[in-house]
Amino acid sequence: MGRFAALSELRNYPSAVVGMAIIAFLIALSVYTVITIPYADALDKWRGGEQWRLHPVNASPVWADRLTGGRAPETQVVSSRDAAIERQPFEGGERLHIPLQVNYQAGDFPSEMTLFLSAEGHEREPFARLVWRTPDGRELALGGTRVATQDRVSISQDRSLEQRLGLVPHIGLLATPDSEPGAAEVLTGDYELTLDVILFQEDAGFEADLVLYGRVHGLAGTDHQRRDLMVALMWGTPVALAFGLLAAVGTTITTLIIAATGVWFGGWVDATIQRLTEVNMILPLLPILVMVGTLYSTSIWLMLGVVVALGIFSAGIKMYRAMLLPLRQAAYIEAALAYGAGNTRIILRYMIPRILPVLIPTFVTLIPTFVFLEASLAVLGLGDPVLPTWGKVLNDAQSESALYSQYYYWVLSPAFLLMLTGLGFAMLGFALDRIFNPRLRAL
Amino acid sequence: MTTATEGTRAQGLRRDVRRLGLFTAKRLLALFLTILVGVYLTILIANMGGRVDDLRMVQIQGEVSEMVRGDPAFQDMPSEERNALVQRQVDLEVERLRLDQPFIVRSFDYLHRAMLLDLGRAEQMHSDSGSRDVYDIIVERLPATLLLFGTANFLVFFFSVYIALSLSRRYGSMLDRSVIALAPSSAAPAWFYGIFLILLFAFVLPVLPSGGMVQAPPPENPLHYALDVLRHMLLPVLAMFLSQIFISIYSWRTFFLIHSSEDYVEMARAKGLPDNLIERRYILRPTLSPIITSFLLMLIGLWSGAIILEQVFNWPGLGTLLFQAIGHRDTPVIIGSVVIFAYLLAITVFLLDILYAVLDPRIRIGGD
Numbered sequence: 001m002g003r004f005a006a007l008s009e010l011r012n013y014p015s016a017v018v019g020m021a022i023i024a025f026l027i028a029l030s031v032y033t034v035i036t037i038p039y040a041d042a043l044d045k046w047r048g049g050e051q052w053r054l055h056p057v058n059a060s061p062v063w064a065d066r067l068t069g070g071r072a073p074e075t076q077v078v079s080s081r082d083a084a085i086e087r088q089p090f091e092g093g094e095r096l097h098i099p100l101q102v103n104y105q106a107g108d109f110p111s112e113m114t115l116f117l118s119a120e121g122h123e124r125e126p127f128a129r130l131v132w133r134t135p136d137g138r139e140l141a142l143g144g145t146r147v148a149t150q151d152r153v154s155i156s157q158d159r160s161l162e163q164r165l166g167l168v169p170h171i172g173l174l175a176t177p178d179s180e181p182g183a184a185e186v187l188t189g190d191y192e193l194t195l196d197v198i199l200f201q202e203d204a205g206f207e208a209d210l211v212l213y214g215r216v217h218g219l220a221g222t223d224h225q226r227r228d229l230m231v232a233l234m235w236g237t238p239v240a241l242a243f244g245l246l247a248a249v250g251t252t253i254t255t256l257i258i259a260a261t262g263v264w265f266g267g268w269v270d271a272t273i274q275r276l277t278e279v280n281m282i283l284p285l286l287p288i289l290v291m292v293g294t295l296y297s298t299s300i301w302l303m304l305g306v307v308v309a310l311g312i313f314s315a316g317i318k319m320y321r322a323m324l325l326p327l328r329q330a331a332y333i334e335a336a337l338a339y340g341a342g343n344t345r346i347i348l349r350y351m352i353p354r355i356l357p358v359l360i361p362t363f364v365t366l367i368p369t370f371v372f373l374e375a376s377l378a379v380l381g382l383g384d385p386v387l388p389t390w391g392k393v394l395n396d397a398q399s400e401s402a403l404y405s406q407y408y409y410w411v412l413s414p415a416f417l418l419m420l421t422g423l424g425f426a427m428l429g430f431a432l433d434r435i436f437n438p439r440l441r442a443l
Numbered sequence: 444m445t446t447a448t449e450g451t452r453a454q455g456l457r458r459d460v461r462r463l464g465l466f467t468a469k470r471l472l473a474l475f476l477t478i479l480v481g482v483y484l485t486i487l488i489a490n491m492g493g494r495v496d497d498l499r500m501v502q503i504q505g506e507v508s509e510m511v512r513g514d515p516a517f518q519d520m521p522s523e524e525r526n527a528l529v530q531r532q533v534d535l536e537v538e539r540l541r542l543d544q545p546f547i548v549r550s551f552d553y554l555h556r557a558m559l560l561d562l563g564r565a566e567q568m569h570s571d572s573g574s575r576d577v578y579d580i581i582v583e584r585l586p587a588t589l590l591l592f593g594t595a596n597f598l599v600f601f602f603s604v605y606i607a608l609s610l611s612r613r614y615g616s617m618l619d620r621s622v623i624a625l626a627p628s629s630a631a632p633a634w635f636y637g638i639f640l641i642l643l644f645a646f647v648l649p650v651l652p653s654g655g656m657v658q659a660p661p662p663e664n665p666l667h668y669a670l671d672v673l674r675h676m677l678l679p680v681l682a683m684f685l686s687q688i689f690i691s692i693y694s695w696r697t698f699f700l701i702h703s704s705e706d707y708v709e710m711a712r713a714k715g716l717p718d719n720l721i722e723r724r725y726i727l728r729p730t731l732s733p734i735i736t737s738f739l740l741m742l743i744g745l746w747s748g749a750i751i752l753e754q755v756f757n758w759p760g761l762g763t764l765l766f767q768a769i770g771h772r773d774t775p776v777i778i779g780s781v782v783i784f785a786y787l788l789a790i791t792v793f794l795l796d797i798l799y800a801v802l803d804p805r806i807r808i809g810g811d
Contacts, residue, residue, distance in 0.1 A: 015624065278473070279480045281743065281792065284784035286750055287765060291489055291777050294769045368630040376632065376751045380766060394638070398755075403646050403653070411638060419631060426627030430693075 009435055016431030022424030030238035042235045045227070046388040052226040054209075056111050059217035060409045071107030075214040078102055080195075080207050094202050098195040100210045104174060105188050112213040113170040115153040115193070117206075122149075124200040128208075131196070132173055135189025140173070147197075147206075170212070221409045223393070224400050232388035233413055239300070239389050240371045240421060247304055247370035251311030252363050258312060259320035260351045263328060264343060273317065280313035286376070293382035300384040303377060307370065316362070323355045361436055365429030368422040375418055390414035463800055470796050478789050479558065485781045486553050489774065496542060502772070503540075507532045540566075553778070560786075562779035567771040577779040581764065585783075587656060588760030591676060592749060595683035600738060602684075603691035608722055610692065611699035622692055629690035634751040637682035641755070644678060651678055654757030679756045698730045731802045739795045743788055 010016040037045070045051065056075055065072045078100045086097040119126050130142035130153070142161065145153055155161070156170045165172030167181055174191070175184040193210050220229035262273040285307070292306050327333065327350075336350050377383060378391025379398065397403075397410040490496065508529050511517050517525055537543055541552075556563065562577035570580040610619045645653035652658065656675050662668045702708065708725045716725075753762030761780060768776035 015627070019627075275477075279477050279484070282477055282481045282785050282788040283484065284781060284788060287777075287781045287784050288485070288488060290750065290765060290769060291485075291781060294772065294777065295489065295774075365630070372630070372632050372635065376634065379634070379751060380754060380769075382769075403642055406646070408642065411642065415635065415638060418635065422630035423627055426630035430627055 010428075010431060013431035013434070015427040019424050019427030019429075019431065022420055023428065026237055026241060026421060026424065029234065030241055033234040034238055037231065037234065042231060042388060043386050045231050046235075046386070048225040048227050052222075052228070053116070054211055055222050055226040055228060056213035056215065056217055057222065057226055058224055058405075058407055058410075059111065059213075059215055059222045060407065061219055061221045061413070062216045063219065064221075064409055065216045070216075072215040073104075073106030073108055073110050073212065074216055076102060076104070076110075076212045078193075078210045078212075080209070089202060092200065094199045096195070096197040096199065096206060098197065098208060100193040100195065100208065102191040102193070102210065102212065103189075104186070104191055104212070106214075107186065108215055109171045109174055109184070109186060110212040111170070111215050112211075113155040113173070114211050114213070115155060116209040116211065117147045117151040117153065118208075119147045119149060119151070119199075119204065119206050121204045122199070122201055126197055126199045126206060128198075129196040131194045133192040133194065134173075135187060135191065136177070138177065142193075220413055221407075223396055223410065229393060229410070229413065232393045233390070233417060235388045236390035236393070236414065236417065239384075239387055240374065240418075243300060243304060243374045244367040244369075244371040244421075244425075247307050247311070247373075248363055248366040250304070250308035251314060252316075252359060252366065254308065254312045255314055255316050256320055256352055256355075256359070257347070259317045260324055260347045262317075263321055263324040264347050264351065273313070276313045277315065277317045280310065281315060283310060285310055286373075289373075289377060290380065290382060293377060293380075298377075298382045298385055300374070300387060300389075303374070303382075303384075307373065320355065320359075323358060324351055327351055327354055357436055361429050361433035363429075364425055364432055368425045371421050372418065390418055463797075466800050467797060470793060474789050474793050478785060479554070481785045481789075482557050482782050483550070483554050485778060485785065486550050486557070489778050489781075490546060490550070496546070500537075500542070503536045504529075504533055507536065557778070557782045560782075562782065563775045565773050565776050567773045568768065568776055577775050580776060581761065581779055581783050584759060584761050584764045587758060588749060588753070588762065590672075591679055591753075591758060591760060592683075594676065595680045595687075596742060598680065598684055599687045599691055603688055603695055604727075604734070607692045607695035607699055608727070610696050611703060611726075612718070612722075614700060619696075622689060622696075625689045626693035629686055629688075631686060632751070633679075633683040633686040634755045636685045637679060637752055637755045640678045640682050640685075651675075653678075654755075656759050675758075679752060679758060682752065682756075695730075695734060698734065699726055702726050702730050732799060735795055735799050735802065739792065742791050742795075 010020070054075065054077055059075075060072075062074065080098050080100065083098050083100055088095040088097075115130070117128065125146045125148060127144060128147055129144040132140040132142055134140075142155065142158070145151070155173070156168065158169050161169045162172070167175060167179065167184060171184050172179070174186055176187045179185060195208055197206060199206060218228060218230055220233050222228055258273055262270040288310065289303060289306055293303065296302060333346060333350055336346055341350070374383075374389065375391035375394065378389055379395050381395055381399075383389055383392040383395060391414075393414040394411065397407070397414075400407075400410075402408070402410040511525060511529050511532065517528065520528070541549060544552075553563075560578055562581070564575045565577050565580060568580060569575050570583045572579070572583070574580065606622070610616075610622060613619055641653050644651045652675050654675075657668065657671050658675075662671055703726050708721060711721050711725045749760065750762035750765055752758070753760045754766050757763065761783065765777065765780040768780060
């Protein structure tokens with residue numbers, strides 16, 4: 001049976017087809033991610049900060065809400081750039097009337113309300129007075145404020161307003177009149193936040209953005225730092241695949257070379273390798289990784305190095321040795337010796353290629369092990385300090401007790417992707433095992 | 444005639460015991476050397492290039508100057524005098540922790556003491572009973588870990604052998620194929636299933652506790668205490684069980700299938716022996732050695748998984764201890780845990796080696 005015949009035989013195994021489809025999807029997702037969100041961009045985004053100020057905190061994915069029949073709001077941003085501003089110049093200044101109109105149709109209240117103000121190039125700070133108008137014609141004065149160059153008015157945290165309304169402001173402002181706390185209902189319709197601004201300078205700029213933060217956001221939701229989880233879920237894919245693949249390649253190849261060297265030279269070389277394998281067997285991999293992670297650095301590349309270094313003398317050596325031993329006396333190796341092939345040549349060109357096909361299934365099933373290892377380290381808080389990965393999302397979720405606060409999406413989406421990766425490779429690996437392993441073929 | 448047979452039998456038994464004893468002694472010696480090398484490697488890794496020493500120096504310096512500055516008694520001291528005081532305190536601390544000796548000397552000292560399980564004193568942590576000895580801290584946590592992992596492993600072992608045997612009898616049936624199809628689910632480690640189980644049974648359907656070992660305050664009645672521990676064990680054991688059971692069934696079923704097509708099994712069937720007897724004497728007996736090997740590899744994998752599973756379930760065992768030690772940067776506790784993990788792995792290997800020798804007649808009869 002040729003090697004290609006074996007691969008085409010994969011089509012007969014439904015699990016192998018599903019596994020390959022999953023792997024193809026993951027690879028496509030990685031390529032798409034790396035192209036659309038360049039590496040530097042991803043790191044910068046994941047660092048968080050001001051760039052996420054227009055995203056809600058802990059919003060769940062839109063589809064999760066819509067599937068359960070909810071009509072939770074998405075974030076609405078109303079900017080003064082789109083508003084019809086009335087200007088009334090006066091001696092030494094200007095008076096602006098900015099109506100910020102909000103058409104609110106969602107079935108639930110926003111999670112937060114904030115007004116971002118920017119007043120560039122003023123010598124004296126402008127003054128703004130805010131009035132809130134509801135669809136049924138009520139008017140609520142929200143007070144006035146001096147506006148610094150970059151300013152924000154956190155309407156949700158206005159304590160005096162909360163006392164006046166008897167409700168948290170972002171609920172009270174949008175509720176039907178006389179709503180009771182705990183049983184407030186949304187009054188849908190056209191709202192307006194009117195800003196009366198006095199500028200003490202004629203040619204300076206003034207901008208306002210009213211943000212009604214939603215309770216749902218995008219396909220993946222957001223975390224406690226307002227970051228869109230999509231960044232981490234997408235970037236986690238290439239990171240996980242690269243880590244799994246490199247670790248699997250690194251450990252398999254080095255182990256194979258060591259095993260072949262031991263078998264070829266025999267004697268004390270073989271004995272030493274065997275003893276080292278036994279020592280390696282009792283070295284606990286994860287505690288050592290934990291130790292290295294705490295004492296040195298949690299960089300993913302260092303972890304990869306340690307995994308490969310500890311994997312060189314792994315238990316696999318015994319298996320490879322058993323497979324390689326009969327090859328030593330094989331006629332084609334004698335022939336190679338006869339034409340004067342050196343030790344290195346015999347090991348690399350004659351012995352290793354011979355057992356590679358048998359290793360393919362082991363290799364494929366090894367990949368998810370390392371993917372989960374990386375996630376495990378991240379869950380322990382030893383994830384790479386800058387890279388967004390699935391494990392780090394899980395770690396954040398755990399430290400913010402996401403399950404307790406019922407932010408299930410935060411745990412479920414990275415877990416789903418991890419599971420998908422694990423299943424894809426394992427299904428393909430098991431099918432390959434049955435194709436390449438002659439003992440199983442007969443069954 | 445009968446006495447002669449008995450005589451040979453007794454002789455055979457004596458020979459077996461002698462050979463087993465020899466084998467055990469050889470394995471013990473080999474494992475001892477293995478642990479020696481393993482522990483020394485751990486110590487070397489822990490202090491590669493003296494990084495740990497630097498970290499500890501910075502920490503000591505920080506703590507001492509904090510203490511001196513915070514003490515009102517030294518408020519009026521001139522800064523030079525105060526710096527000298529800080530330096531004196533730092534030197535004392537360095538001497539107390541033996542940081543003034545070269546690392547290579549300390550490393551052999553560490554090794555000697557680690558092998559005797561004298562794991563030194565913790566820098567920050569202490570056991571629940573108040574002891575600062577790393578050994579006490581670790582031993583206090585060991586029973587919890589052994590209880591959890593012992594239970595889960597035995598359940599997985601017996602269930603999977605039993606199910607695999609019955610599946611190999613019904614090879615190709617619907618049940619057989621569905622179990623095989625489920626085998627790839629073992630790619631995910633136990634902690635991963637743990638997260639889902641916690642989500643399901645502690646939050647969506649709040650019937651079981653999400654973590655810990657006993658409720659607070661612990662019940663007074665020993666029976667209630669045991670029941671409560673059992674209740675807390677349910678989810679972590681289930682998580683380990685789920686992540687291991689299908690792959691174990693799969694691999695053991697394969698062994699049984701391969702061996703049930705051997706000629707001597709066909710022969711036994713042809714003789715008309717009952718199925719039970721064939722399973723026990725003709726299939727199970729010769730496959731036990733490879734089963735033990737795979738069980739060993741699984742156990743080794745599980746010890747590593749323990750750390751995260753315990754952390755996820757907040758189970759007060761060795762894994763959680765290691766995690767806390769990371770938080771405190773308590774080097775003696777971290778090294779001590781790694782050493783204990785190495786010992787546990789070595790004991791596992793040793794026990795299974797002995798079992799292997801008892802089961803494999805070649806070792807008993809063949810001598811070597």
